[in-house]
Amino acid sequence: MDLSNWDTLLLRLGFVAALAALGALTRPFGLSALAATLTGIVAAVILNVIELRVRRARLTSILGACCGALIGGILGLLFVLLLNPVPSSGYRDAQFFRLLFPLCCGFLGLLVGIAKSDLLDLTAIGILSKSDEGFSSSKVLDTSVIIDGRIADIAESGFLDGKTVIPQFVLHELQLVADSADSAKRNRGRRGLDIVQRLQKMPRLNVDVSSEDFPGVREVDLKLIEFAKLHRSKIVTNDFNLNKLAQVQGVEVLNINELANALKPVVLPGEIMRVFILKEGKEYNQGVAYLDDGTMVVVDNARRYISKTLDITVTSVLQTTAGKMIFGKYDERAQSPEPPRSAAASASSSSA
Numbered sequence: 581m582d583l584s585n586w587d588t589l590l591l592r593l594g595f596v597a598a599l600a601a602l603g604a605l606t607r608p609f610g611l612s613a614l615a616a617t618l619t620g621i622v623a624a625v626i627l628n629v630i631e632l633r634v635r636r637a638r639l640t641s642i643l644g645a646c647c648g649a650l651i652g653g654i655l656g657l658l659f660v661l662l663l664n665p666v667p668s669s670g671y672r673d674a675q676f677f678r679l680l681f682p683l684c685c686g687f688l689g690l691l692v693g694i695a696k697s698d699l700l701d702l703t704a705i706g707i708l709s710k711s712d713e714g715f716s717s718s719k720v721l722d723t724s725v726i727i728d729g730r731i732a733d734i735a736e737s738g739f740l741d742g743k744t745v746i747p748q749f750v751l752h753e754l755q756l757v758a759d760s761a762d763s764a765k766r767n768r769g770r771r772g773l774d775i776v777q778r779l780q781k782m783p784r785l786n787v788d789v790s791s792e793d794f795p796g797v798r799e800v801d802l803k804l805i806e807f808a809k810l811h812r813s814k815i816v817t818n819d820f821n822l823n824k825l826a827q828v829q830g831v832e833v834l835n836i837n838e839l840a841n842a843l844k845p846v847v848l849p850g851e852i853m854r855v856f857i858l859k860e861g862k863e864y865n866q867g868v869a870y871l872d873d874g875t876m877v878v879v880d881n882a883r884r885y886i887s888k889t890l891d892i893t894v895t896s897v898l899q900t901t902a903g904k905m906i907f908g909k910y911d912e913r914a915q916s917p918e919p920p921r922s923a924a925a926s927a928s929s930s931s932a
Contacts, residue, residue, distance in 0.1 A: 596624040641697040648693020649686045656685030718743040718788075722804055722817040723753045725836055727772040731816060734836075735785050746776060747807055748791045753800050805831055844873050847906055851894045853877075855908070857885050867910075877906045885910070 603620030604613050611619065634642065660678050719742060725731050726746070734740050754776070758769030780787045792810075794803045801822045808815050808831045815826050818836040826833045847853065855869035860883050867882030879892050892908035 592628050595628070596621055599624040641694055644693035644697030645690050646693070648689035648691070648696075650689070652689020652692075653682050653686035655689070656682030659685070718745045718811060718813045719816045719834065720745045720747065720804060720808055720811075720813045721750065722815060722819060722822060723750050723757075723772065723800065724819045724822075725817050726750070726754065726775050727757075727768050728818050728836060729771060729775050730836055730840070732775050732778045734839075735779060735782055738784065740785065742786075744779065744785055744787045745807075745811075745813065746779075746787065746789050747793075747804070748789060749793055749800055749803050751776070751789065801825065805829055808832075840873070841904065844875055844904055845871075847894050847897055849894050849896055852891055853894060853906075853908070854889060854891050855879065856889050857882050857887065860886060871906075875904050875906060877908060880907075880909045881912060882910045 599620035600617045601620070603611075603616035603618075603623075607613060607616045608619070660681050719740065721731065721744065731740070735744070754769055754772045756769070757765050758773055760766050760769065779785060790807070792807065794806050797803045797806055801819070804815055804822070805826050807813065808826070809829070814832045814834050815822070816834045816836070817823060817826075820837075823833050823835050855871070855877050857867040857869050857879065859868050860866065861868045861878055865881055865883045867879045867885060869877040869879060871877060877892075879890070880895075882890060882892070890910050892910050894906060894908045896907045898905045898907065
């Protein structure tokens with residue numbers, strides 16, 4: 581924990597101690613010294629929790645909540661003043677209803693203000709700059725998706741819109757990988773740095789390198805999640821563990837692997853497809869082919885047709901965590917690229 585976090589913690593503890601002392605000295609509502617102290621501690625803890633929640637909220641949400649609560653409270657007061665309800669049960673009941681209506685209306689206004697806060701345009705009145713506004717729809721790239729490289733092809737095709745943010749701590753991790761003693765890691769790190777330069781040179785893409793850091797958080801994945809929470813951004817990754825961890829914490833994730841699986845052609849049983857048999861399969865008389873996107877196709881009755889192109893009938897499609905597998909069958913009766921004939925057979929046919 582760094583110095584700033586220690587300072588914040590000391591301020592929070594001091595605030596709790598101050599409210600506890602205030603409760604013990606004043607003893608509100610005729611409470612005992614112990615009960616008043618506990619009341620002060622509970623009130624301080626509740627305020628600290630509210631502060632932590634408000635800190636992560638967007639400025640538009642805070643302003644929407646305040647405006648909604650203010651308007652709702654004013655409408656509640658006007659309702660009380662106009663109707664002036666005086667129940668027959670007595671003065672205390674009348675006071676209860678006079679307080680109840682403004683509180684209920686203020687609470688409803690608070691919720692409505694938060695729900696409609698996205699309609700506020702703070703850039704029109706100069707409170708929020710366009711650069712700050714862009715963070716709300718930005719995509720944050722993690723180390724794995726940069727090294728993977730497919731994000732550059734997606735960006736070039738025009739499917740990556742809004743602001744693309746690369747935090748400085750991600751670049752630092754890429755530099756550490758590029759400086760690794762392992763040649764494989766070093767090549768992956770250098771490839772990642774090349775991809776960053778490629779993204780920055782794209783004229784249609786708005787790439788921002790953010791220097792914002794979270795010194796109290798050590799792991800890069802956790803820093804990415806905190807960054808996305810703070811700016812309401814989406815994390816772009818192909819890391820399975822980061823994907824699950826971010827989803828658990830309520831952060832939206834764009835997984836490149838899921839996108840690749842979604843773009844694979846849909847194949848239904850009974851369809852005819854043409855494949856190139858590359859190698860033999862694990863089972864008897866099987867051949868294995870691959871589609872252009874890397875999907876494996878296992879073909880029955882195709883073992884002797886290795887290095888040949890066949891028209892096969894799809895029998896089933898299996899979706900696994902590793903990807904999609906297609907199973908097919910080659911029907912020799914329907915069509916057959918004839919196997920190579922022997923020289924004797926060729927001679928006999930020519931003599932005939």
